[in-house]
Amino acid sequence: MQFSEYQGQTILVTGAASGIGLAQVQAFLAQGANVIAIDRQPQPAELVSTATLNYQVADVCDELALVAAIKAGVAELGQPTIVCNTAGKLDAYRPTLDTSLTQWQSILATDLTSQFIVTNTVLPAMLKAKHGVFVNMASIAGLVAGGGGAAYTAAKHAIIGYTKQLDLDYAAQGIRANCIAPGAIDTPMNAADFAGDAKMAKWVASETPAKRWAQPSEVADLTLFLASKHADYIHGTVTPIDGGWLEK
Numbered sequence: 001m002q003f004s005e006y007q008g009q010t011i012l013v014t015g016a017a018s019g020i021g022l023a024q025v026q027a028f029l030a031q032g033a034n035v036i037a038i039d040r041q042p043q044p045a046e047l048v049s050t051a052t053l054n055y056q057v058a059d060v061c062d063e064l065a066l067v068a069a070i071k072a073g074v075a076e077l078g079q080p081t082i083v084c085n086t087a088g089k090l091d092a093y094r095p096t097l098d099t100s101l102t103q104w105q106s107i108l109a110t111d112l113t114s115q116f117i118v119t120n121t122v123l124p125a126m127l128k129a130k131h132g133v134f135v136n137m138a139s140i141a142g143l144v145a146g147g148g149g150a151a152y153t154a155a156k157h158a159i160i161g162y163t164k165q166l167d168l169d170y171a172a173q174g175i176r177a178n179c180i181a182p183g184a185i186d187t188p189m190n191a192a193d194f195a196g197d198a199k200m201a202k203w204v205a206s207e208t209p210a211k212r213w214a215q216p217s218e219v220a221d222l223t224l225f226l227a228s229k230h231a232d233y234i235h236g237t238v239t240p241i242d243g244g245w246l247e248k
Helices: 018-029 061-075 101-129 150-173 187-192 199-207 216-226
Strands: 010-014 034-039 051-059 083-084 132-137 175-182 239-240
Touching: 010 018, 010 061, 010 101, 018 034, 018 083, 018 199, 018 216, 061 101, 083 101, 083 239, 101 132, 101 150, 101 175, 132 150, 150 175, 175 216, 187 199, 216 239
Parallel strands: 010 034, 010 083, 034 051, 083 132, 132 175, 175 239
Antiparallel strands: none
């Protein structure tokens, strides 16, 4: 899959050290883009330092650190035209009575509020340029219950609402915002499902119509399309990539 339009563009990706975020960084770099990659973890071995990659270590829950990381990346590679708000974490499927306020706030800070901070940091420059694309990471847990616990499900539902409102408010000014809603993706975030005899992972695959887990690269490929000019008339939508989980 080749998109020559990405050559020379600057892309911002959060959650860039592993899983879907790492796959997105690799996909855009392979297309000739410049990438500002942000994660609280150090630069992974899979990402080789080049002039087109600016890797920033910052916790997306820390507003000052996150904004500083974005500004440092922009200073080197320029303003991003595309943002992938991918950073996120699970909540161990805790129901509300098993969720402390601290745990609730931590999940929302990572999964939801970080997207708000990133968006408000880069949006003014996008509006000035009259062009900008957001690909926000939701989940099937943003559409149905059961994909996470109380906090994760609430955060992912909120991301979808936030994305729709973002697009509605700024579409006429050249901004486009959409969500991706992954199902079972084989990433480090889901490592617990594969622990031991992988009983949970096998059950998830058996309950998925496609009978398998997806690879992060498949979500990255979808990202390349949604962020491209080919998807220019797609606004405020949620695109599942779930092997048919939601069709049941």
